[in-house]
Amino acid sequence: MSKTETDTTPAADRGGPHQPLIIASGLKKHFPVRSGLLNRQTATVHAVDGVSFEVKKGETLGIVGESGCGKSTTARLLIGLIELDDGSIIFDGDKLGSDISLKELRRGVQMVFQDSYASLNPRLTILDSVAFGPKLHGLKDPAGIARNLLGRVGLDPDRFAHRYPHELSGGQRQRVNIARALAMSPRLVILDEAVSALDKSVEAQVLNLLNDLREELGLTYVFISHDLNVVRYISDRVLVMYLGEVVEVGPVESIYETQAHPYTASLFAAMPSMDPDNRTEEPPLAGDPPNPINPPSGCRFHTRCRFAEGVCASRKPKLATIGGDADHLAACHMHDAASGHSLALKEAAE
Amino acid sequence: MSATPLVDFDHLKVRFKGDRTVHAINGLTLSLGQGEMLGLLGESGSGKSVTLKTLLRLLPPKRTEIEGSIRVNGTDIMSLSGRKLSAFRGSQVSMIFQEPALALDPVYTIGDQIAETVMRHKGISKTAAMDVALDMLTRVRIPSPERRLKAYPHEMSGGMRQRAMIALALSCRPKLLLADEPTTALDATVQIQILLLLRELQKEFGMGVIFVTHDIGVAVEVSDRIAVMYAGNLVETGTTRDVIKNPRHPYTRGLLAANLHGAVKGARLDAIPGSPPALETPPTACSFAPRCAHVRPACLAGLPPVADLGNGHTAACVLAAEHASQELKSA
Numbered sequence: 085m086s087k088t089e090t091d092t093t094p095a096a097d098r099g100g101p102h103q104p105l106i107i108a109s110g111l112k113k114h115f116p117v118r119s120g121l122l123n124r125q126t127a128t129v130h131a132v133d134g135v136s137f138e139v140k141k142g143e144t145l146g147i148v149g150e151s152g153c154g155k156s157t158t159a160r161l162l163i164g165l166i167e168l169d170d171g172s173i174i175f176d177g178d179k180l181g182s183d184i185s186l187k188e189l190r191r192g193v194q195m196v197f198q199d200s201y202a203s204l205n206p207r208l209t210i211l212d213s214v215a216f217g218p219k220l221h222g223l224k225d226p227a228g229i230a231r232n233l234l235g236r237v238g239l240d241p242d243r244f245a246h247r248y249p250h251e252l253s254g255g256q257r258q259r260v261n262i263a264r265a266l267a268m269s270p271r272l273v274i275l276d277e278a279v280s281a282l283d284k285s286v287e288a289q290v291l292n293l294l295n296d297l298r299e300e301l302g303l304t305y306v307f308i309s310h311d312l313n314v315v316r317y318i319s320d321r322v323l324v325m326y327l328g329e330v331v332e333v334g335p336v337e338s339i340y341e342t343q344a345h346p347y348t349a350s351l352f353a354a355m356p357s358m359d360p361d362n363r364t365e366e367p368p369l370a371g372d373p374p375n376p377i378n379p380p381s382g383c384r385f386h387t388r389c390r391f392a393e394g395v396c397a398s399r400k401p402k403l404a405t406i407g408g409d410a411d412h413l414a415a416c417h418m419h420d421a422a423s424g425h426s427l428a429l430k431e432a433a434e
Numbered sequence: 435m436s437a438t439p440l441v442d443f444d445h446l447k448v449r450f451k452g453d454r455t456v457h458a459i460n461g462l463t464l465s466l467g468q469g470e471m472l473g474l475l476g477e478s479g480s481g482k483s484v485t486l487k488t489l490l491r492l493l494p495p496k497r498t499e500i501e502g503s504i505r506v507n508g509t510d511i512m513s514l515s516g517r518k519l520s521a522f523r524g525s526q527v528s529m530i531f532q533e534p535a536l537a538l539d540p541v542y543t544i545g546d547q548i549a550e551t552v553m554r555h556k557g558i559s560k561t562a563a564m565d566v567a568l569d570m571l572t573r574v575r576i577p578s579p580e581r582r583l584k585a586y587p588h589e590m591s592g593g594m595r596q597r598a599m600i601a602l603a604l605s606c607r608p609k610l611l612l613a614d615e616p617t618t619a620l621d622a623t624v625q626i627q628i629l630l631l632l633r634e635l636q637k638e639f640g641m642g643v644i645f646v647t648h649d650i651g652v653a654v655e656v657s658d659r660i661a662v663m664y665a666g667n668l669v670e671t672g673t674t675r676d677v678i679k680n681p682r683h684p685y686t687r688g689l690l691a692a693n694l695h696g697a698v699k700g701a702r703l704d705a706i707p708g709s710p711p712a713l714e715t716p717p718t719a720c721s722f723a724p725r726c727a728h729v730r731p732a733c734l735a736g737l738p739p740v741a742d743l744g745n746g747h748t749a750a751c752v753l754a755a756e757h758a759s760q761e762l763k764s765a
Contacts, residue, residue, distance in 0.1 A: 367626050
């Protein structure tokens with residue numbers, strides 16, 4: 085028992101408590117679109133375009149945005165499932181590629197996906213699935229680690245260890261995926277819409293489990309979701325993405341109280357009101373999100389923004405602090421007095 | 435209720451046969467008034483989609499056993515067949531689905547698909563039918579509708595396709611629209627547009643709508659009344675206000691808590707333990723009892739009584755029935 089315990093102890097903290105666990109800077113990923121007889125590249129999907137952020141030790145960073153905003157691509161870049169076109173990832177002070185290898189990074193960073201069934205091998209029992217990583221990395225007693233973890237996520241190993249994925253319910257399968265992600269004793273777990281496919285009553289159980297595990301194991305989470313209620317409940321900070329760029333980032337309470345970017349404000353206004361006496365009367369935005377193949381110039385939101393002016397189409401706004409909160413940043417010309425946006429000038433005059 | 439209800443389910447039971455039997459609907463009794471919007475709320479496997487499919491007679495007859503009756507405007511739809519059934523579908527009742535990309539035909543233009551339906555049911559010429567199609571596309575607020583008449587489904591975005599499907603479904607002015615999670619696959623900012631559009635069209639056309647969803651927030655946004663389903667039967671019905679502000683069934687309360695609206699960050703969630711039953715045998719007791727925190731012997735002794743809480747608010751729960759009778763005595 086003591087041996088397995090040493091094997092599942094997370095790697096030592098190297099950078100100290102103030103070193104962010106992950107520093108992502110200028111992440112960029114463009115996918116080519118090929119078509120025609122000669123399969124030539126005809127267009128480019130700007131999936132992630134210069135995304136920078138930090139994840140502090142022990143915090144949960146929520147990433148929100150609509151389909152095509154690049155939140156899942158960002159997650160896949162963080163764990164090296166797809167190659168970066170540009171930018172760098174620093175894990176606890178070590179730069180990926182020069183200081184640590186991808187294999188070393190993946191011992192520290194694990195991921196849980198949305199589709200609990202597709203992400204498990206149907207021919208492996210859940211015990212084998214969970215023990216697979218430890219076995220591959222040459223840890224001692226992989227089966228012991230797996231049984232221990234299955235117990236931890238609430239699946240009695242004596243009853244469940246030898247079942248196959250199709251013999252479990254969706255909630256149980258997602259517990260297996262969480263156990264598998266924890267098998268390498270990671271320090272960071274990326275949860276990509278990990279609870280979105282679950283029924284609400286089961287989702288609440290899994291969220292409780294995630295909170296317990298974070299406390300017990302001192303984990304750090306990157307929690308990607310489109311459900312703002314869930315993000316508010318679980319996150320410490322929130323990052324809002326639109327068409328491959330970060331439009332706003334800040335502490336959860338600060339963002340839920342005042343949304344600095346008009347896109348964030350629309351996203352929040354689109355949430356069902358949960359009050360039959362006070363229903364939403366006007367949709368906050370018209371139309372669908374534009375295609376990331378040819379993103380709009382300047383501020384990418386200007387085509388749907390009701391405050392848009394000339395400067396928004398011509399110049400890209402920078403992510404900068406707004407108001408007094410140094411941790412709350414937004415990329416909008418209305419918060420930059422030097423931009424020439426009429427509303428920004430008004431604010432500066434006051 | 436004096437007028438004929440638009441839809442009347444009476445002790446509906448639906449059973450699927452095959453390698454294993456599934457008791458999908460177990461004695462559903464529910465009615466929908468003319469021009470009413472009902473939110474049918476439930477989790478996967480609760481029987482909400484089966485209810486809609488039964489209503490349109492879309493279930494495979496060989497593998498399905500149906501008991502009880504369904505009446506639409508007084509007509510027993512189980513008696514319909516052949517031409518009468520096809521006339522019923524599309525003109526009186528029509529349906530929109532979660533995935534418009536799958537529900538629309540990829541090889542015909544949107545205009546052709548709408549016109550075909552109108553010609554089939556109204557017996558008018560192609561030119562007149564195309565005018566109806568153009569009118570419908572304008573009503574669902576598709577930008578530049580003339581151009582979109584000639585567009586194929588793959589040329590449109592998800593939200594636009596959903597609008598086109600609504601235009602198709604409403605082209606013959608049905609009395610009843612069945613909506614099966616029509617906004618689940620859409621982004622949040624598009625979802626709210628479609629919900630508001632449906633609410634508006636429902637008023638404009640005065641049609642009844644059964645809106646199936648698993649999202650309690652969506653149900654509150656659109657419905658006049660909410661019916662909560664669990665394991666193939668209703669657990670609670672009432673006006674949206676009553677069900678949301680004064681839920682009486684423990685399952686409804688659990689669902690509301692799990693929505694996390696106003697949940698305290700980091701505080702332990704009051705999650706419903708376990709998972710829904712497998713439905714291989716018909717229920718003989720309260721189906722929710724194994725997961726219920728307030729379970730008592732009476733819950734396991736037989737099917738729960740349906741407590742009438744006034745104002746059309748009902749809950750199928752032993753506890754709710756007790757409370758209701760106590761309140762009656764003290765009053």
